[in-house]
Amino acid sequence: MHVRRKLVAGNWKMNGSLHQLTELGAIAAAARAASGVDVAICPPFTLIASAVARGGGIPIGGQDCHHQSSGAFTGNVSATMLKEAGAKLVIVGHSERRAEQQESDAIVRAKAQAALAAGLQTIVCIGESEEERMGGHAITRCSAQLAGSIPELSGDAELVVAYEPIWAIGTGRTATCDDVREIHGLVRKVLVDRFGDAGGRIRILYGGSVRGDNAAELFAVDNVDGALVGGASLNAEQFVPIIEAAAQS
Numbered sequence: 751m752h753v754r755r756k757l758v759a760g761n762w763k764m765n766g767s768l769h770q771l772t773e774l775g776a777i778a779a780a781a782r783a784a785s786g787v788d789v790a791i792c793p794p795f796t797l798i799a800s801a802v803a804r805g806g807g808i809p810i811g812g813q814d815c816h817h818q819s820s821g822a823f824t825g826n827v828s829a830t831m832l833k834e835a836g837a838k839l840v841i842v843g844h845s846e847r848r849a850e851q852q853e854s855d856a857i858v859r860a861k862a863q864a865a866l867a868a869g870l871q872t873i874v875c876i877g878e879s880e881e882e883r884m885g886g887h888a889i890t891r892c893s894a895q896l897a898g899s900i901p902e903l904s905g906d907a908e909l910v911v912a913y914e915p916i917w918a919i920g921t922g923r924t925a926t927c928d929d930v931r932e933i934h935g936l937v938r939k940v941l942v943d944r945f946g947d948a949g950g951r952i953r954i955l956y957g958g959s960v961r962g963d964n965a966a967e968l969f970a971v972d973n974v975d976g977a978l979v980g981g982a983s984l985n986a987e988q989f990v991p992i993i994e995a996a997a998q999s
């Protein structure tokens with residue numbers, strides 16, 4: 751049985767500003783108080799270097815990276831560039847990118863591989879749509895995404911998986927604890943089948959309308975090793991209670 755520290759990561763998406771980095775002070779203080787919990791924030795690319803400078807030691811990450819380290823890829827940023835900017839982690843395969851940028855499992859996997867190779871902690875996102883869940887296809891969809899998107903483990907950088915049901919993102923609707931237990935159990939099985947003992951150490955986050963008032967019950971579910979938080983990570987007032995719930999779980 752592996753003891754996995756909780757990880758609470760904030761995904762600011764295309765939100766935030768230099769001014770908003772003032773929130774990081776209180777978030778860093780809460781992170782220091784929650785000694786058993788890892789906390790990270792992923793702001794837009796343009797804020798990464800400033801967030802590293804002003805973040806009070808909280809690991810700062812990107813929300814995407816290209817799978818090549820450099821080249822003629824206008825508008826893109828590579829994992830090595832993120833690393834140089836001071837990022838410690840990166841999110842890849844978020845459903846908003848899979849939908850808007852048509853990112854396939856194979857692309858997500860290549861990005862994850864590049865991120866691990868650059869030494870970044872790498873959060874690979876999976877999750878089914880509402881239609882897939884209603885049609886009884888949540889398990890098959892998540893299994894296919896796992897099979898196609900999870901990279902080989904390489905080097906010392908940590909792989910993390912985030913389960914984010916698309917219908918729960920930004921909607922205020924959270925998956926039931928039973929649904930979360932089922933999918934996180936599936937993810938764990940896939941990871942252990944593939945990586946053996948190392949698969950038991952990989953942290954699995956839940957994401958989708960996590961808030962201070964539902965975090966504790968989600969953190970109590972088997973194989974929920976933390977949260978990937980969107981809206982509620984934008985300010986300390988809403989994010990700190992989630993960190994505190996992780997510390998008490």
Ligand SMILES: O=C(CO)COP(=O)(O)O
Nearest residue numbers: 761919920958959980981
């Ligand atoms: O997409 C998410 C995090 O990556 C979840 O967003 P919300 O917490 O706003 O639902």
